[in-house]
Amino acid sequence: MPIIVNSQPQLGKTTEYRLSIQADLNGFSFSVTDPLQKKLLFLYGSEFTMEGQDMDLFSKRSLSLFKEQQLLRSQYSSVEILFGTSKFATIPGKIYKSEEDLQTLQRLHILDELDEIHSHIIPQEDMVVVYPVNSTFLNIIKEFQPKFSVFPTIGTYITYLPCFHDYNKIFFQYFKGVVTVIAAEGSRIVLCNSYPAAHFNSALYFLLLAMKEVQFNAEQTTVFISGNIKDLEVYDIAKYFSKVKYFRNPEIPLPDFTAELRYSTLLFER
Numbered sequence: 535m536p537i538i539v540n541s542q543p544q545l546g547k548t549t550e551y552r553l554s555i556q557a558d559l560n561g562f563s564f565s566v567t568d569p570l571q572k573k574l575l576f577l578y579g580s581e582f583t584m585e586g587q588d589m590d591l592f593s594k595r596s597l598s599l600f601k602e603q604q605l606l607r608s609q610y611s612s613v614e615i616l617f618g619t620s621k622f623a624t625i626p627g628k629i630y631k632s633e634e635d636l637q638t639l640q641r642l643h644i645l646d647e648l649d650e651i652h653s654h655i656i657p658q659e660d661m662v663v664v665y666p667v668n669s670t671f672l673n674i675i676k677e678f679q680p681k682f683s684v685f686p687t688i689g690t691y692i693t694y695l696p697c698f699h700d701y702n703k704i705f706f707q708y709f710k711g712v713v714t715v716i717a718a719e720g721s722r723i724v725l726c727n728s729y730p731a732a733h734f735n736s737a738l739y740f741l742l743l744a745m746k747e748v749q750f751n752a753e754q755t756t757v758f759i760s761g762n763i764k765d766l767e768v769y770d771i772a773k774y775f776s777k778v779k780y781f782r783n784p785e786i787p788l789p790d791f792t793a794e795l796r797y798s799t800l801l802f803e804r
Contacts, residue, residue, distance in 0.1 A: 548608040551575065553679070554800040555606075557671060558618025558687055559584050559709035560762060562596050565800040566605060572785050576605060577797060589646070589668040596671060600678045613682035615675055616799060617667045620712045620728035621645065622688050627660040635664045654689045658696070659723050663689050683804070688714065688726070690802050691760075691781065696721040700756035705781060706741050706771070707760040713737035715744040724748050734767050742774060752776065760795055
C-alpha cells in the first residue's frame with residue numbers, strides 16, 4: 535500500500551527530482567525526493583516481497599507496479615536502483631581484480647542462472663563490494679527507465695555507519711531468513727557479514743557474537759537497526775546494549791518507526 539509523505543509531486547516537475555527504487559526482502563519500494571531541498575516528496579511500499587527468493591514472480595509483480603504507477607515511468611534527474619542481497623563479498627581495494635568477480639562470489643554463495651554480477655567501490659574504506667542482481671528485474675527497470683545506476687544496499691550501510699558520531703557502533707538488519715551485521719570502530723569498518731537466521735533469536739545471537747568478535751563493550755556500543763523488527767525484539771536488543779537507534783538519514787525524517795526501519799535506505803545520497 536502506498537505511503538504518501540507531503541503530497542504527490544507534480545509530474546511536470548519530476549525532472550528536478552531523484553527516483554530511488556529498492557528491492558530487498560522487505561519487497562519493492564520507491565521514493566521521490568528533491569535533492570536540493572533534501573525533502574521527501576513521495577514514498578511507496580509494496581505489499582509483495584522477495585521472500586522465498588522467487589525472483590521471477592517478484593519481477594512480474596514489479597512490472598505490474600510500473601504499469602500502475604505513473605511516477606515510476608516519469609523522467610527524473612537521476613534514477614537509483616538499490617538491490618538488497620545477502621550474496622555479497624567485500625574485498626580490499628588493493629587486492630581487488632574485476633575479472634575475478636564471478637569466481638569470488640561463487641566461492642562464497644550459490645548464484646542463480648540469471649544473476650548479473652556488479653561491483654561497487656567504497657573509496658573511504660578502500661573496499662569493493664561485489665554482488666549479484668537479477669537480470670530479469672533489471673531488464674524491467676530498463677524498459678521504463680533506460681538510464682539508471684545500480685547500488686547494493688549493503689554499500690549504503692558501510693558508507694554511512696562510520697559517519698555517525700558514536701564511536702563503537704554496530705549496524706543490525708534482520709529479515710526473516712537473514713541477518714546482516716556491520717561493526718565500525720570510529721570511522722573504520724571492522725566487520726561486515728550476513729548470516730542465515732530463521733528466527734529473531736538466531737539473529738540476536740549473531741549480533742552478540744559480532745560484538746564479542748570485535749571486542750566491543752555493550753555499554754559503550756550503539757546498535758543501529760533496520761529491517762522487519764518488532765517492538766518486543768527492539769526491547770530484546772536493548773537488554774544487551776545501552777543505545778539502540780534507527781539507521782536513518784537525520785536530514786530527512788520518516789513518519790513512523792516502521793517506515794524508518796524499512797525505507798530509510800532510500801533517502802541516503804550515493
